[in-house]
Amino acid sequence: MRLDKWLKVSRVIKRRTVANEACDKDKIIVNNKVAKASTTLKVGDVIKIGLGNKLTTIEVLKIPEGNVSTQDSKDLYNIISQIES
Numbered sequence: 001m002r003l004d005k006w007l008k009v010s011r012v013i014k015r016r017t018v019a020n021e022a023c024d025k026d027k028i029i030v031n032n033k034v035a036k037a038s039t040t041l042k043v044g045d046v047i048k049i050g051l052g053n054k055l056t057t058i059e060v061l062k063i064p065e066g067n068v069s070t071q072d073s074k075d076l077y078n079i080i081s082q083i084e085s
Contacts, residue, residue: 001063003030003047004037009068010076012049012058027051046080055083 001009004019007028013019022028023037029048030039041047045060057080064076 001041002037003028003035003039003041006041006060006063006076007049009064009073011070011073012047012056012077013051022049022051047077053085055081055085057081 004016004023007013007019008016013022019028020037023035023039026034027050028035029050030041030045032046035047041060041063043060043063047058047060049056049058058077059080060076061078062076064072068076
């Protein structure tokens with residue numbers, strides 16, 4: 001699944017356009033490499049998201065087939081750390 005779509009489906013970022021913009025501005029890093037919106041994710045990938053004054057690091061636990069309910073979206077990832085500066 002594409003990075004921008006996964007971020008939206010998992011509800012880490014509320015809208016896919018915002019996820020695309022974050023990727024375009026080099027705010028998202030996957031496995032220590034700056035990621036494009038079209039980057040294909042797989043289970044075990046580590047994503048670092050720097051938005052605003054917050055740096056969040058998450059691990060991908062599942063790649064869903066299509067849309068996911070709000071309750072199930074929390075099962076798609078594990079928050080490793082959240083740092084506010």
